[in-house]
């Protein structure tokens with residue numbers, strides 16, 4: 146007998162990493178909202194992230210939360226550098242999980258790209274002669290005294306003892322993420338920020354064990370991964386976002402070698418972005434105009450290493466996303482701007498991929514929409530039966 150059961154789209158099938166299962170393979174990519182206050186998340190963050198979980202996303206990531214105040218990109222980035230940040234983050238994590246999403250948080254440090262204006266205020270370096278939003282400036286540090294771009298602040302090169310402190314800050318941030326209730330962490334190792342600065346000879350000219358050879362340049366990333374793992378339960382997954390290729394000579398082969406080393410230190414998935422070491426924003430890059438432009442990185446990394454791969458970058462339509470995961474290019478797709486345009490994108494995916502869209506929604510939406518659909522579909526011959534059948538199918542009868 147041929148199997149006539151409808152095939153569940155791969156995009157909408159669950160994925161398990163360590164002890165955590167996501168209900169589907171749709172991830173909300175971290176998106177800085179530039180509206181935190183002294184690192185504290187606000188009602189905006191809650192509302193911004195809550196709607197994605199309510200809209201059916203499998204994994205929802207809080208923006209790059211900084212592990213040190215010195216690591217702030219803008220003054221209004223989220224932070225996780227002190228215990229006082231935990232309650233606000235905990236409220237978000239709790240709600241995301243209550244809505245059935247995996248609650249994730251990205252941990253980051255801007256390094257030499259610290260101290261910038263919000264994108265819509267210019268995205269350039271801050272005028273350090275004046276306080277910003279009434280707050281004091283913070284020191285710009287990096288692997289070497291090389292600015293991110295002409296006219297940007299020259300960072301002070303971290304000493305070896307300070308590197309150990311920054312690594313420890315990453316570990317402490319992971320512990321706080323656990324205390325807040327998150328179930329997944331992503332280390333931000335991409336886009337020209339501190340970890341990427343250590344990886345790149347364009348930003349790292351150190352003569353000690355953190356610079357020079359490939360093995361030395363990846364040392365900081367590996368130590369960060371070890372520190373995070375040491376404070377992060379074994380049953381919770383750890384992701385790493387890499388710039389799979391950049392403008393300054395970092396190659397996909399380098400990323401593949403790095404991914405293998407990270408995997409050996411307990412990193413479970415590589416999120417394959419690109420660029421950022423010599424440009425303000427990777428999304429402004431000319432290459433970033435082609436739908437799915439970074440998918441080949443995930444695909445080749447996954448094929449070469451067998452490590453769980455996340456594809457990101459101009460993934461727009463459900464059919465495109467389904468092809469990426471069904472054809473084995475990636476295990477998870479991450480979307481950012483498309484979620485800003487449509488927080489219920491997973492509902493759209495279910496509808497366009499031929500499964501029941503209302504299943505993606507919370508019962509208090511689902512029941513009403515199912516009833517409306519039933520009323521609209523009513524057939525003059527059996528109106529009551531049609532209505533109750535649709536409500537039954539879409540709610541499992543549990544919300545009658």
Ligand SMILES: Cc1cc2nc3c(=O)[nH]c(=O)nc-3n(C[C@H](O)[C@H](O)[C@H](O)COP(=O)(O)O)c2cc1C
Nearest residue numbers: 174175176177208209457458459460480481482483
């Ligand atoms: C408003 C906004 C904020 C972002 N903040 C972050 C961030 O905190 N961390 C990060 O790794 N990427 C950040 N990104 C990049 C996105 O996560 C994503 O990689 C990029 O936008 C490409 O995906 P898209 O084409 O689906 O938007 C941000 C993007 C946007 C639009």
